[in-house]
Amino acid sequence: MPDARCLIDRYASYLPVTDRTPRLTLGEGGTPLVRARSLERETGVPEIWLKVEGQNPTGSFKDRGMVVAVAKALEQGARMVLCASTGNTAASAAAYAARAGMSCTVILPAGQVAAGKLAQAIAHGARVVAVRGPFDAALAVVRTLAEQGEATLVNSVNPDRLEGQKTAAFELCETFGDAPDALFIPVGNAGNITAYWKGFVEAARTGLAHRRPRMYGYQAEGAAPLVRGAPVAEPETIATAIRVGNPASWRGAVAARDESGGAIDAVTDAEILDAYSFLARCEGVFAEPASAAAIAGLRKRARANGLRGASRVVCVLTGNGMKDPERARSLAGGDIATVEATPDAVRAALRS
Numbered sequence: 034m035p036d037a038r039c040l041i042d043r044y045a046s047y048l049p050v051t052d053r054t055p056r057l058t059l060g061e062g063g064t065p066l067v068r069a070r071s072l073e074r075e076t077g078v079p080e081i082w083l084k085v086e087g088q089n090p091t092g093s094f095k096d097r098g099m100v101v102a103v104a105k106a107l108e109q110g111a112r113m114v115l116c117a118s119t120g121n122t123a124a125s126a127a128a129y130a131a132r133a134g135m136s137c138t139v140i141l142p143a144g145q146v147a148a149g150k151l152a153q154a155i156a157h158g159a160r161v162v163a164v165r166g167p168f169d170a171a172l173a174v175v176r177t178l179a180e181q182g183e184a185t186l187v188n189s190v191n192p193d194r195l196e197g198q199k200t201a202a203f204e205l206c207e208t209f210g211d212a213p214d215a216l217f218i219p220v221g222n223a224g225n226i227t228a229y230w231k232g233f234v235e236a237a238r239t240g241l242a243h244r245r246p247r248m249y250g251y252q253a254e255g256a257a258p259l260v261r262g263a264p265v266a267e268p269e270t271i272a273t274a275i276r277v278g279n280p281a282s283w284r285g286a287v288a289a290r291d292e293s294g295g296a297i298d299a300v301t302d303a304e305i306l307d308a309y310s311f312l313a314r315c316e317g318v319f320a321e322p323a324s325a326a327a328i329a330g331l332r333k334r335a336r337a338n339g340l341r342g343a344s345r346v347v348c349v350l351t352g353n354g355m356k357d358p359e360r361a362r363s364l365a366g367g368d369i370a371t372v373e374a375t376p377d378a379v380r381a382a383l384r385s
């Protein structure tokens with residue numbers, strides 16, 4: 034029997050909420066864990082599980098943090114939320130703000146947001162402005178607007194976001210009765226890896242788990258400031274959700290890596306696209322390109338014999354593949370055949 038309580042209620046004792054915090058919900062959390070047998074065969078890892086965060090209400094893990102951030106903003110009497118976004122934060126903020134009866138403004142890096150995410154922000158009634166430059170430039174703008182009191186900032190620099198996002202670590206510990214040996218996760222602004230690590234540390238401290246996993250974060254090679262050890266002025270990758278040059282949670286990501294004995298590494302766009310298509314075609318799970326960076330990272334580490342005996346591994350699939358329809362279309366390698374509605378014509382088209 035699934036737990037019917039909303040995320041805020043289910044984890045109230047771990048979250049910065051009180052009886053007065055509105056129980057805002059769109060049904061976030063409680064996402065599926067799917068066994069990845071094809072990936073197990075390929076890598077030789079005994080157990081690989083996919084945490085399918087794209088099944089959250091707006092199609093990404095951002096909902097776990099956003100529900101807490103917007104509920105707290107509402108509790109504090111705010112009327113407006115504001116964020117910079119590579120797309121999924123915007124979709125999530127717009128949906129939860131609509132639910133809460135608040136207005137929402139989103140600032141996007143021009144030309145770099147997947148179509149599905151933009152559609153969501155518009156549909157939920159957000160005010161949308163695109164700025165020239167990468168995500169980092171948009172984040173700098175909203176930080177200033179928020180400091181000047183124009184709205185509540187709901188990027189992951191808002192600590193309530195990370196508090197909500199850590200609940201995914203609790204779910205893993207509850208399902209397995211302990212933490213996994215290793216967690217693979219894509220890294221953009223680095224809030225999520227920071228939040229998972231916080232969750233695993235709290236789980237171990239409160240008896241939800243006995244141990245803590247090694248944390249393996251993956252950036253795209255053209256947007257890998259944490260791997261290089263310096264900000265990247267012009268980040269580039271097809272995985273737009275992790276196209277970030279100067280992660281806000283830099284220190285949190287480094288702490289997660291070092292305290293867990295894990296690593297943060299980079300994968301190429303070609304490796305990301307290969308993992309993206311492998312997941313969809315061999316596991317039946319359609320995640321967005323940024324999510325596939327975690328899978329590409331696992332494959333790379335397995336090839337290099339870098340898993341150090343990990344027998345139960347979880348990969349976080351951060352967002353839904355339907356967010357980025359253009360990317361999926363590009364896998365078709367051309368136009369879809371359109372023919373007369375006769376069996377012969379269809380057979381001929383299938384043969385060619």
Ligand SMILES: *Cc1c(COP(=O)(O)O)cnc(C)c1O
Nearest residue numbers: 121221222223224225274351352
């Ligand atoms: C936001 C996002 C990420 C990156 O998460 P950070 O917390 O910024 O590191 C990865 N994948 C998807 C699909 C996202 O929306």
